[in-house]
Amino acid sequence: MAHPMARHTLMCLALGLLLCASVAQAHDTWLATSERDVRSGGTSFEMATGDRFPRAEVAPEAASLMRNACTSVDGKRQRLQPERTEGASLLLRVRHGNNAAPLACWVEQRNFDIDLQPALVEVYLQETRAIPSVRAQWEQLKAAGKPWRETYRKNARIETAHGLNASPEQRTAARKPVGLPLEIVVEGDAALRPDSEHSFVVLLGGKPLAGLPVEFVNDQQPLGIWRTSDTQGRVSLRFPFAANWMLRGAWIEPRRGDNTRWDSEFVTLMLEVR
Helix, strand or coil, X not given: CCCHHHHHHXXXXXXXXXXXXXXXXXXXXXXXXXXXXXXXXXXXXXXXXXXXXXXXXXXXCHHHEEEEEEEECCCCEEXXXXXXXXCCEEEEEEECCCCCCEEEEEEEXXXXXXXXXXXXXXXXXXXXXXXXXXXXXXXXXXXXXXXXXXXXXXXXXXXXXXXXXXXXXXXXXHCCCXXXXXXXXXXXXXXXXXXXXXXXXXXXXXXXXCCCEEEEEECCXXXXXXXXXXXXXXXXXXXXXXXXXXXXXXXXXXXXXXXXXXXXXXXXXXXEEC
16 A cells, blocks of 8 residues: 555645546545534534545535435434535534434435546555456556546445444444445444444445455554455454544446446445444
8 A cells, every 4th residue: 555645645746637536536535423513403424535534635516416315313314415615524414303313324426537647547546456357457458558537436424423322223224225336334233332343244236245445444543454345245343442434445347338438436434433
């Protein structure tokens, strides 16, 4: 994995070459509970894009949001409402009563198209730990003088700390897949605690996805932990300490019927492990 400073420098070069589109493409997008807006009668979240969690660098545009919702303690679903951009974050809010706090929320963004310069593709493939077949196909295209042309989409989920006080049945309901193109869901009904083993399932189009490299990162220290999903799409980790942990991954594949273009799905799952 590239050193964080080297990665940041390369991404700054990318910004100069490709403007904001490439920065948003190469970075992760996540949902996090907001500490900026603690009004009663609802819960606020910050949606942000950045080179390395938890540093937010770009606020997603509200117009880019497609499907989004939260599942609350009472089992009901409500939409997340974009409110405003503050700094490098888009603030969203879900309104609820005192006894119906959100256990899980999710957002699917629209598709974006991007062309990458060859010098930046290797950084991108390193950061996503692209599978060997993708690298081999890119080498063929590069040798033929073809550019990297891609359509990508971001998918983000969060399980909040409210789940610590919820019942196993409530947590199970909140952890159900919601049909995002690529999503990671918590397996089982246990509360998320440090020093406990937890399993997660990666789903592509609703089906378990084997072979996806998934990185576990957190807001306490810079080193990530990599796992690769098994034949059941499962990854697991014993969280070594309490933190905001984020699972991140990207699935890249040649477009069907046009192997000169790429389609990719990015995914994050934020977890408030307490």
